[in-house]
Amino acid sequence: MRTRLLVVVSSIGMLLAAAPLWAHHAFSAEFDASRPVKLKGTVTQWELVNPHSWLHIDVKNEDGTVTNWMIEGGSPNALLRLGVTKGSLPPGTEIVVEGYQAKDRGAIAVGKNITFPDGKRMFLGSSAPPDADKK
Amino acid sequence: MSHRLFASTAAALTALIMGCAQTPASGQTTPTGAKKAWTPPHTPDGQPDLQGYWTNNTLTPLERPKELGAKEFYTEAELADLMKKDQTRVALNEEEGRPTEPGTNADVHYDYTQFALDRGQAKLSWNQRTSMIVGERGTLPPMLPEARKRNADIAAKNRGHELDGPENLSLSSRCIVVNQESVPMLSGGYNNNLQIVQAAGVVAIMNEMNHSVRIVPIDGGPHLSADVHQFRGDSIGHWEGNTLVVDSTNFTARNPFHGSGDKLHVVERFTRVDADTIVYRFTVEDPETWDQPWTAETAWSKVDGPIFEYACHEGNYSLRNTLHGARVADEEAAEKKAGK
Numbered sequence: 394m395r396t397r398l399l400v401v402v403s404s405i406g407m408l409l410a411a412a413p414l415w416a417h418h419a420f421s422a423e424f425d426a427s428r429p430v431k432l433k434g435t436v437t438q439w440e441l442v443n444p445h446s447w448l449h450i451d452v453k454n455e456d457g458t459v460t461n462w463m464i465e466g467g468s469p470n471a472l473l474r475l476g477v478t479k480g481s482l483p484p485g486t487e488i489v490v491e492g493y494q495a496k497d498r499g500a501i502a503v504g505k506n507i508t509f510p511d512g513k514r515m516f517l518g519s520s521a522p523p524d525a526d527k528k
Numbered sequence: 529m530s531h532r533l534f535a536s537t538a539a540a541l542t543a544l545i546m547g548c549a550q551t552p553a554s555g556q557t558t559p560t561g562a563k564k565a566w567t568p569p570h571t572p573d574g575q576p577d578l579q580g581y582w583t584n585n586t587l588t589p590l591e592r593p594k595e596l597g598a599k600e601f602y603t604e605a606e607l608a609d610l611m612k613k614d615q616t617r618v619a620l621n622e623e624e625g626r627p628t629e630p631g632t633n634a635d636v637h638y639d640y641t642q643f644a645l646d647r648g649q650a651k652l653s654w655n656q657r658t659s660m661i662v663g664e665r666g667t668l669p670p671m672l673p674e675a676r677k678r679n680a681d682i683a684a685k686n687r688g689h690e691l692d693g694p695e696n697l698s699l700s701s702r703c704i705v706v707n708q709e710s711v712p713m714l715s716g717g718y719n720n721n722l723q724i725v726q727a728a729g730v731v732a733i734m735n736e737m738n739h740s741v742r743i744v745p746i747d748g749g750p751h752l753s754a755d756v757h758q759f760r761g762d763s764i765g766h767w768e769g770n771t772l773v774v775d776s777t778n779f780t781a782r783n784p785f786h787g788s789g790d791k792l793h794v795v796e797r798f799t800r801v802d803a804d805t806i807v808y809r810f811t812v813e814d815p816e817t818w819d820q821p822w823t824a825e826t827a828w829s830k831v832d833g834p835i836f837e838y839a840c841h842e843g844n845y846s847l848r849n850t851l852h853g854a855r856v857a858d859e860e861a862a863e864k865k866a867g868k
Contacts, residue, residue, distance in 0.1 A: 421633035442843035496853025
């Protein structure tokens with residue numbers, strides 16, 4: 394499996410407005426906006442737990458070693474209402490994660506966007522309106 | 529309080545001004561014009577029946593956007609346009625409808641649409657108000673100078689120490705109390721689901737966010753002693769016609785509402801105006817924070833149950849990650865200072 398692990402260091406740039414009100418914690422305190430990552434790996438565990446779900450994936454590094462990354466996702470309640478269950482993402486599933494690495498520089502990231510290798514977005518399938526205005 | 533603008537007989541008026549509950553997927557709306565007077569069912573002990581599952585999920589801001597001036601209500605056509613725009617927004621990877629710039633703090637979050645957290649993916653309780661705060665101004669009243677100083681002093685004291693230890697993190701990060709379960713009860717990012725259960729002498733409101741139950745006695749008893757301060761205050765209720773009126777005092781400045789102090793006083797009015805809608809109106813006063821009381825109104829809409837558990841501590845790795853990240857930053861700063 395070809396692995397892409399990009400840790401791009403760049404200037405943080407001008408901060409936009411306030412932190413999102415969505416989560417019960419501040420993402421920007423936990424994750425580093427200057428460290429975007431793109432990870433391709435296989436699911437080893439899918440923790441559908443509160444307050445945030447966590448996806449564990451094995452990512453093969455360029456030197457042949459494997460790192461198990463831990464990816465933060467949303468609260469499970471809304472997913473459950475859409476019919477997503479613990480069995481929806483079985484171990485062995487290949488996925489691609491774009492996100493930001495944790496500030497502790499460990500193998501932890503927030504999964505901004507999670508897709509399957511064919512580009513299909515995880516969980517959403519075709520539910521996105523086809524005429525969505527991409528601005 | 530002298531500013532109870534919403535008499536118990538105002539259900540018909542409320543039906544006039546409140547809009548409709550709508551599920552984006554269905555596109556079904558309820559007419560926003562005059563409705564026939566609706567008589568709510570009653571519980572076996574004679575209370576108007578508010579029981580069931582509700583959502584207070586809304587896109588209506590607390591304060592009116594400046595560009596709308598004194599416009600208090602959208603027209604039906606304007607509301608329909610907003611609803612349509614919101615449905616197209618669901619597919620976008622944005623925060624509150626605004627694009628986020630890669631590499632910025634605002635962009636650091638999971639995809640709300642992917643995890644069904646975008647407000648447009650859950651049932652929304654629409655209405656024609658341009659802001660929850662009622663009246664011509666539509667914004668919070670001026671904050672008193674002493675309150676501004678109080679809040680500035682607190683911020684100054686915390687500045688630079690936000691990540692010193694777990695006790696420095698916010699109450700919500702620590703799963704102690706989150707905004708949605710505080711008083712007044714407003715929606716947040718997700719899990720905006722509520723369940724009301726009534727029994728003789730008591731109304732209980734379960735809030736999915738943080739899985740907490742607010743128990744409101746309606747037995748005519750007094751508030752707690754003024755010496756007792758609680759994150760969500762102390763609530764006592766009574767019925768005025770078909771409206772449940774809940775009076776809350778005994779707050780603590782440790783859980784402020786838009787900068788309030790421990791003299792916060794909130795009067796909430798819950799009126800079921802039809803089978804699927806509760807009008808939720810509240811008046812806030814704090815003589816040590818604002819120069820006048822202010823009132824806001826929104827709608828709760830019927831949703832399907834059940835309420836799911838939100839066990840905030842269950843997998844709250846965020847605290848560990850946040851504090852460990854801060855300690856790594858401390859070490860790096862120390863090494864840099866030492867010239868390593």
